[in-house]
Amino acid sequence: MNIQDKDKFFEEFNNGLHRLGRFTLIAGIIILMAVPFAFGVICGVSPDLPAFLKGWINVAVVYFPVSVVEFLVYAPMLGAGGSYLAFITGNVTNMKIPCAMNARDIAKTEVGTPENEIVSTISVAVSAIVTTLVILLGVVMLVPLQPVLNAPALQPAFNNVVPALFGALGLKYFAKSPQIAVIPLALMCLLCIFVPSMISQTSILMIPSGGLALAIGFVLFKKGKL
Numbered sequence: 001m002n003i004q005d006k007d008k009f010f011e012e013f014n015n016g017l018h019r020l021g022r023f024t025l026i027a028g029i030i031i032l033m034a035v036p037f038a039f040g041v042i043c044g045v046s047p048d049l050p051a052f053l054k055g056w057i058n059v060a061v062v063y064f065p066v067s068v069v070e071f072l073v074y075a076p077m078l079g080a081g082g083s084y085l086a087f088i089t090g091n092v093t094n095m096k097i098p099c100a101m102n103a104r105d106i107a108k109t110e111v112g113t114p115e116n117e118i119v120s121t122i123s124v125a126v127s128a129i130v131t132t133l134v135i136l137l138g139v140v141m142l143v144p145l146q147p148v149l150n151a152p153a154l155q156p157a158f159n160n161v162v163p164a165l166f167g168a169l170g171l172k173y174f175a176k177s178p179q180i181a182v183i184p185l186a187l188m189c190l191l192c193i194f195v196p197s198m199i200s201q202t203s204i205l206m207i208p209s210g211g212l213a214l215a216i217g218f219v220l221f222k223k224g225k226l
Contacts, residue, residue: 024088025084074092081121082121093206094162103119162202
């Protein structure tokens, strides 16, 4: 296959992916929003509308800007197919992004290439399937494994799964560009030490730390140090 045929195939593939992705994303949102209202109709109950709107506004003010920034940051990393799958299945930060980045490193593909698009889509899809199977297995085995899961010796491990995962992944990328990573990493560590409540706000912290890293990278690039 020559370059023109390859580009044409990828364009057709992407167009079909966008059509399917938009349809499934809209259908998924409608179904997710319809379920609680359906339960309300079946059970004969409904939320207090003014209280519901007040709570929704309070949450939207915080999460709407974060969701926009996350989309702008994650979509280039995941590609079109990976983005559609990741944003409808969830666990973007702690599951889909690490899987896509690891798959990209293993396959040695570059962001923005057709190869990376395919690899990211497959990795996110596999991640979603494996997650679903693990949840299914967990539901089936929840009662028999209850004593093991509640063992005090395992609680520190469960509390540190995400930090351990991102620490292992982050170290590899920090080592590639320490001049870019050191300042954002140090500032975020100091912030979490002096303001412990920010530890649980990783999605919000990624915005300033990512912006700072981009700014440092831009300055270093302009100075010819990258």
